Amino acid sequence: MAAAEFDIPEIKDYIEVPKLREGVMAHAKTFLAPKPVQDFMGYPHELADNWKESALEKMGDLLGKYRSLKVFLDACVHCGACTDKCHYYLGTSDPKNMPVARQDLMRQVYRRYFTTAGKLFPKLVGAKDLTKEVLDDWYNYYHQCSECRRCSVFCPYGIDTAEITMAGREILNHVGMGQKYSNEILGKVQKIGNNLGLPGPALLDTLEGLEEDIEADTGVAVKLPIDVKGAEVLLVTPSADFFSEPHVESLIGYAKVFHAAGISWTLSTHASEAGNFGLFNGNYETMRKVAMRIRDAALELGVKRIVVGECGHAWRVAYSFWNTLTGIGYGADDPFSIELQKQLDPNYPQPQHICELTNDLIQSGRIKVDPSLNDDLIVTYHDSCNVARASRMGTEPGGQFTIPRELIKSVVNNFHNMADDTIYESTFCCGGGGGLLTDDLMEVRVKGALPRVTALNNVVKEHKVNFMATICAICKAQFTKVLPKYGFDMSMVGGVHQLVSKAIKLD
Amino acid sequence: MSTVTIIYAGLFYIATLLLVAGLAYKIFDYSRTPAPLKIPTTPAPTTQTGVVYRMAKEVVLFESLFKSNKWIWVFGWLFHFGLLLVLLRHLRYFTEPVWFWVNIVQPFGKYASIMMVVGLIGLLARRFLVDRVRYISTPSDYLMLVLIIVIGASGMLMTFVAHTDIVALKTFFMGLMYFDVQPVPQDPILLVHLALVALLMLIFPISKLLHAPGVFFSPTRNQADNPRENRHVAAWAARLDQKN
Numbered sequence A: 001m002a003a004a005e006f007d008i009p010e011i012k013d014y015i016e017v018p019k020l021r022e023g024v025m026a027h028a029k030t031f032l033a034p035k036p037v038q039d040f041m042g043y044p045h046e047l048a049d050n051w052k053e054s055a056l057e058k059m060g061d062l063l064g065k066y067r068s069l070k071v072f073l074d075a076c077v078h079c080g081a082c083t084d085k086c087h088y089y090l091g092t093s094d095p096k097n098m099p100v101a102r103q104d105l106m107r108q109v110y111r112r113y114f115t116t117a118g119k120l121f122p123k124l125v126g127a128k129d130l131t132k133e134v135l136d137d138w139y140n141y142y143h144q145c146s147e148c149r150r151c152s153v154f155c156p157y158g159i160d161t162a163e164i165t166m167a168g169r170e171i172l173n174h175v176g177m178g179q180k181y182s183n184e185i186l187g188k189v190q191k192i193g194n195n196l197g198l199p200g201p202a203l204l205d206t207l208e209g210l211e212e213d214i215e216a217d218t219g220v221a222v223k224l225p226i227d228v229k230g231a232e233v234l235l236v237t238p239s240a241d242f243f244s245e246p247h248v249e250s251l252i253g254y255a256k257v258f259h260a261a262g263i264s265w266t267l268s269t270h271a272s273e274a275g276n277f278g279l280f281n282g283n284y285e286t287m288r289k290v291a292m293r294i295r296d297a298a299l300e301l302g303v304k305r306i307v308v309g310e311c312g313h314a315w316r317v318a319y320s321f322w323n324t325l326t327g328i329g330y331g332a333d334d335p336f337s338i339e340l341q342k343q344l345d346p347n348y349p350q351p352q353h354i355c356e357l358t359n360d361l362i363q364s365g366r367i368k369v370d371p372s373l374n375d376d377l378i379v380t381y382h383d384s385c386n387v388a389r390a391s392r393m394g395t396e397p398g399g400q401f402t403i404p405r406e407l408i409k410s411v412v413n414n415f416h417n418m419a420d421d422t423i424y425e426s427t428f429c430c431g432g433g434g435g436l437l438t439d440d441l442m443e444v445r446v447k448g449a450l451p452r453v454t455a456l457n458n459v460v461k462e463h464k465v466n467f468m469a470t471i472c473a474i475c476k477a478q479f480t481k482v483l484p485k486y487g488f489d490m491s492m493v494g495g496v497h498q499l500v501s502k503a504i505k506l507d
Numbered sequence B: 001m002s003t004v005t006i007i008y009a010g011l012f013y014i015a016t017l018l019l020v021a022g023l024a025y026k027i028f029d030y031s032r033t034p035a036p037l038k039i040p041t042t043p044a045p046t047t048q049t050g051v052v053y054r055m056a057k058e059v060v061l062f063e064s065l066f067k068s069n070k071w072i073w074v075f076g077w078l079f080h081f082g083l084l085l086v087l088l089r090h091l092r093y094f095t096e097p098v099w100f101w102v103n104i105v106q107p108f109g110k111y112a113s114i115m116m117v118v119g120l121i122g123l124l125a126r127r128f129l130v131d132r133v134r135y136i137s138t139p140s141d142y143l144m145l146v147l148i149i150v151i152g153a154s155g156m157l158m159t160f161v162a163h164t165d166i167v168a169l170k171t172f173f174m175g176l177m178y179f180d181v182q183p184v185p186q187d188p189i190l191l192v193h194l195a196l197v198a199l200l201m202l203i204f205p206i207s208k209l210l211h212a213p214g215v216f217f218s219p220t221r222n223q224a225d226n227p228r229e230n231r232h233v234a235a236w237a238a239r240l241d242q243k244n
Helices: A035-040 A049-066 A067-075 A086-093 A099-114 A116-120 A132-141 A150-153 A161-175 A182-189 A201-217 A247-261 A282-303 A310-327 A335-341 A354-363 A385-390 A399-410 A441-446 A450-461 A473-486 A498-505 B001-034 B047-060 B063-068 B070-093 B102-127 B130-138 B138-163 B166-177 B188-206 B206-219 B233-241
Strands: A232-238 A303-307 A380-381 A465-470 A493-495
Touching: A035 A182, A049 A067, A049 A099, A067 A099, A067 A161, A067 B001, A086 A441, A086 A450, A086 B206, A099 A116, A099 A132, A099 A161, A099 B130, A116 B188, A150 A161, A150 A385, A150 B063, A161 A465, A182 A282, A182 A441, A201 A247, A232 A247, A232 A282, A232 A473, A247 A354, A247 A473, A247 A493, A247 A498, A247 B206, A282 A310, A282 A335, A282 B233, A303 A354, A310 A385, A310 A473, A310 B188, A354 A399, A354 A498, A380 A399, A380 A450, A385 A399, A385 A465, A399 A498, A441 A473, A465 A473, A465 A498, A473 A493, A473 B233, A493 A498, B001 B166, B001 B188, B001 B206, B063 B070, B070 B138, B070 B166, B102 B138, B102 B166, B138 B188, B138 B206, B188 B206
Parallel strands: A232 A303, A380 A465, A465 A493
Antiparallel strands: none
């Protein structure tokens, strides 16, 4: 990779709210998707003469389909509560990275074409014509939002900028300005089965290699089965788990858990990806198509349970949307869903997070662990945004915070939280979520990581923390790349099941 | 009947009609627009009862704003709670006999106007003083605050300094309500106060004041967190299932 052409921000003692500096991130523009990528997705690849009409028509369509968009565009009073909440604003000081200003890029157009006040008195209410400049602003700044929802926690009306960003990207795609990174991945997952584009045979090879490694390491023949019909559990995990570091360490951890608990399980080549970038694009049908692979695999393999590996946005889609999109869950009375729901074991939540599964097994004593095997580590935990603010684990609200921590504390002896206003629902995004995990947005990613890195630096100084656990493939990939730029060792990031893997006792 | 009376009577009939019809349309529009996905900001209540409790805390205490920014919370809450008491107090001009609890509110409502205007001035000051808030403010954001401040100040003038003929005013409004138009008292402060209130009513359904009904329709706040237990499908999305 070329050398960074931007200054790495200085880590201060506290997260500071910067004075705004207009236009400092206006140059950060992610690569546009080329023709073949857009063709596959069914979108144009360049602006047509009637792009403006087309964009407004799409906007009208979305306003009729999504209450969130309509209410959020109307309800904002410009109070300013969100202005200091976005990690991209805190890291870049570009005012268009303040949540309300990011929303206003669309709100100004909404007011101009869809509201009485904006049609009659545009200047008075800040309404603007949809011009190429405005569209370019959309493209640049809707790709400097990781859809992390931190702003929605603090908004008095719960306005979620992620919903606006998703709508913005959907409209951009519709007129021919798709993002190369996300749309390429959406092509791969639909054509090959996973985001990395690993074909079945390569996957098989990788898994066999891992089985050999585990046996060499532990002396126990832990298996990583794939496409096994009649297995009890289908594990759906981000494809990064198959060969990226440190992700693969967690995959080994899941395998050891299933082995130790004696649960029959399988991966699937067809559903060899938990991630669903359809979420980032905001297109319901794309997200549904990608999610349907899981349903198809579950039906084909006849599994009783569906478990999801460590991945933040995948868990949001799985927990919050799978039931809606594919019928994976409970409580349906339509023929489409009943077929699948009667196949699933009602004794378990569907889908279940791997942390829920492992934590239950440890707390109930069905698997044994020795936390002293992790005594070389002083651990903190990074709440991933989609897990924290868009999902749950367990039966109680907030289980998404307590269950991973309970699990970590049962496999390590040294644990310290980061500052209160940077964890739980106030957690700061890693800086690489929402379709931003691409080298062409490196400046946005590095600067956006500043608030999290600041909080991490404080526990490193105070408690000598040397490991930050997280349960998101994007967080892991982002931190291994970005932490070194701030002077940290990339190996200090890893999965929760990487810790489980070290502490678990195998027979 | 004087020209002024005709103008003010007409103004209030039109303003009331547009306020009610405009709000009714917006509420109808929000409720007919589906929310196809479960998107509560979590942690969120898992039951409908829990949702009512969460929403009540948002609407009465501005809970999220409290977490967010104490200055905006203090000024915003002073303004809104003050406004509520002031509005309740004003019911005395529209009811005969006056409901007993309105009489109880009356003294509090008088002084609540001070809370209200102090809150508004604080919010306006932030628009000038905080660079981030200044950046996002449109002309209408300033004017809206100024409008309500002038309404509040003119009302306080009549309450505390130069009393207006309140009996005649009540006769005017009771007359409007029973379609028997009576003369409006021609006190300049009162006429300014009434004209600006009518203006506020007119812009309510076409402005950011829609945050008032909007908050109840916000999917991140009004949805229960139970997607694994219940299948939630919008009508337009359910049609996709039939193709499979």
